[in-house]
Amino acid sequence: MNKATDSLTFSEQVNFLVTNRLPRRWLTLFIGRFSKIENPIVTKLSITVWRWFAEDLRLDEAKKSTFTSLHDCFTRELKDGARVIDNTPSVVTSPCDAIVGEFGEVINGKLYQAKGFPYQINDLIPEVNISDKYKNGKFITLRLKSSMYHRFHSPIDCAVSQVTYISGDTWNVNPIALKKVERLFCKNERAVIDLHTGSEQHHLTLVPVAAILVASMKFHFIEPTLDMLYQGPNKIGCQQSFNKGDEMGYFQHGSTIILFASANYKFCEQLQKGGRVNVGNPLLQGHPVN
Structure with a gap:
């Protein structure tokens, strides 16, 4: 054991x-x-x-x-002004309210869901053209507790041209399960949202992961709700632009979003495992300034 x-x-x-x-x-x-x-x-x-x-x-x-x-x-909305977005152009902000889980470097395609439980980024993101960008990049795991605000927002000015849906299980994603179920994130239902940043060297991707009692993700920029009853195509095309802080969609309960970034980004000093972050709080620095 x-x-x-x-x-x-x-x-x-x-x-x-x-x-x-x-x-x-x-x-x-x-x-x-x-x-x-x-x-x-x-x-x-x-x-x-x-x-x-x-x-x-x-x-x-x-x-x-x-x-x-x-x-x-x-799926409640918040009062206007309840969240303040850090509009510093070089800063990547949190897409959701969350507890910070594991974060750090992706080393030769390997990262961790919990201490002693590694997984391969290719198992989480099967599309090689996306996962290869982060083989030696960075990742931040953001866990949305059931009590939290469940909507998620764009962490940067960007565009989205496709959502990839990957069907799977609905394991709980709390710290207890992460210590017991190997490759848990790679087993659960999830979506891959590659963010077009406007830079050929700076890459960001969001991977929302569903969980027990959730298994439902609604994105405002595509028509279907992605849940256990969804039987449409895995790759759903779209054309949508976002400003930093724009709402992208919501979970129906609590869950997890894993943010991937290329190696040229740096973690903000205040980022701490187990710490609370809200939508709009700074996570990364080094985004190109036009």
Whole structure:
């Protein structure tokens, strides 16, 4: 057994069993349907139960104070001005509210989801023309807790011409599961969004990863919702430009976004594993200034 697994406490082991040994696909499909029930009593009870498991759930930042369904609450918008975007041209900002997980250098195509659990970037991003740009680049893992704001935004001025959808499992992506399930991110449903930065030397790519109770990603710039029922093409073309901070889409619960950057970017000094970041906070420096 891996040492990382041995180091888990009894409560962490129980958490893992409860959240990952259940029939994940069935439970995820059920929650997806249940969360969209528009009934005031069901909605109120659901949010109350949610608060029991997420004591840090803050709804005072939400644009509206009442919700039609649990899904409506999960995907809530924030009040104007609730997030401040760092508009320094050379700075790449956080695309989401998140807890910073592993981050660092990609070395010969290898990176880590947790200490002692490496995976290959080609397993996460099968498109070689994209993954090869980061074989010796940088990565930042951003975990969205279920209580957090679930919408994600553009980290830089950019354009997107394609979304690649990769179907898969719905393992929990919390730190406990990351210590136990090898190559977890490579097994879960995910999307690859290559950002065209306008520079041939500076590359950025977002990989949103779905998880149990989520398995649904909605991008505003393509028509289909990418979820477990989606049966369309894996590569979905589009033509969309974004300014830094523009909203790109949302998850239905909590999940993870992995940000990849070419080697010529530098991590901001304030970036810390386990630290909290919000949409618009600086993550990387070194973006070319026009």
